[in-house]
Amino acid sequence: MEINKSSLNLSVSLSGVTLQNPVVPASGCFGFGYGMAEFYDIDILGSISFKGTTRDSRFGNPLPRVAECSSGLINSVGLQNPGIDTVIAEELPKMREVFHQPIIANISGFSIDEYVECCEKIDKEEQVAIIELNVSCPNVHGGGMSFGTCCDSVAEVVKEVKKVVTKPLYVKLTPNVTDIVSIGKSAVEAGADGLCLINTLLGMRIDIKTRRPVVANRMGGFSGPAVFPVAVRMVNQVAHSCGVPVIGCGGVSSAADVIEMMMAGATAVEVGAANLVNPYACKEIVENLPKEMERLGINSLSEIIGIV
């Protein structure tokens, strides 16, 4: 196939939102972007999924919150964030100074009311193009079980949030379920415009010298290159059965991983843990994508979405 480098097309479209490329730092691994702008011009990114935001400010879990794993890490940060009002008043303006691409707003909640309130507020922010619902937090009114582990609770939260938002609503799915496809389908039937997967896998490490869990919260979310094959499999299953665009996430560390995730079915790709060990990870991926496309004979990234 003839490849003309100048005509390589990296842009992708998520529910009508055009991203200049599919590379998006994942929520919780990039803050609100401006801190990372000390390393490079973050305007080269497709989007940023900002730090998971709740109604009230949260300090999060006790320390230690992080544990080393083979090809990955466990974190139990516990949704530390300054709360939706401070995010809108202070974080978004700082973000606006250094980032001019569409933003993905990652919203968390412990009750349906909280999701609705936060989404209604963030929906009014011009910078925000897509709302990403993190349904992996425990439902305080549902016995503490995560919203995202049950079809009915996912559907309920999506249905209520959909009533108050105008922007595309993506649901970030937890992989800690028996059948992720049925959860994805429930979200879509309730009105989700797209899906994002996978969130972290629940994991645990024990310090065998002290005979105690390494993270203070006992367990946490496992992420990093080790989970990439799980993510590719789940993205592939969900993308081919739920009928909405998918943002692929989980262990992506290179331009080749981005292409693999897109072939599996992802329209855009979030990069999480890789940013924490190499602050330039997303920059390097964006820069290497054209080379990788050329090598593989890909003219336009959108043509490979879900080809496998």
Next chain:
Amino acid sequence: MKIKGNYTIISNRRLTHKTWVMTLGGDTSAITAPGQFVNIEIPGKYLRRPISICDYSHERGEIVLLYDVVGDGTSAMSKMNQGDSVDMLIGLGNGFSLESGAERPLLLGGGIGCAPLLNLARALKRIGKNPIAILGYNNAADSFGMDKWFEEIGVEAYIATVDGSVGTKGFVTDVIREKNINGDYFHACGPMPMLKALCNGLDIPGEVSIESRMGCGFGACMCCSVETRDGSKRICKDGPIFRKEELIWK
């Protein structure tokens, strides 16, 4: 401005049964204050390891790291060889303040926490201050001879050991009492119980460098947050050095 770069190991040698010293060559320009740290990539480990900078020289392009071998990561570090290239993020953290205005600052170290005080002593001397170092260890076997390094740069140094096997028996505060040392500010680095005792027990202003397991080391992941009187702070980015009145001891 932080830098990610390749550094060459000039030397990596053992000082005691657990403490090692590694000297690396490369671009030091991102280091702007004593008390900052590097985050070093270790073959076979996913997360980097944060290690405080013991000393550096912009002229020679050198960084000195002191580290205790406490787990797999630091054990792998001790097996790195002269000439090896390592990837590090440098210039991380806020660093010690040189603007306390104090004439006689006390540099109080506990164990491996003595490390960043050496370059601090150098910087304080440079601006005409007269620091004094007090180094605390569990016992003589843990002491890595750092008092000599302070003396080489013209800084008076004392040792305290818990078992009294070298220097004053007790803690760094016992040295202050025994030698009747009058400091007007303190800079401390060491284990949390020591820092707590200093913040609560010394009636002079001061600042402490605190340690934590870290994810990224540059403020992105929130894995090392601490609640302070000025709200939540990231140890890696807003710290690791905090004024004593900022910290809340439970």
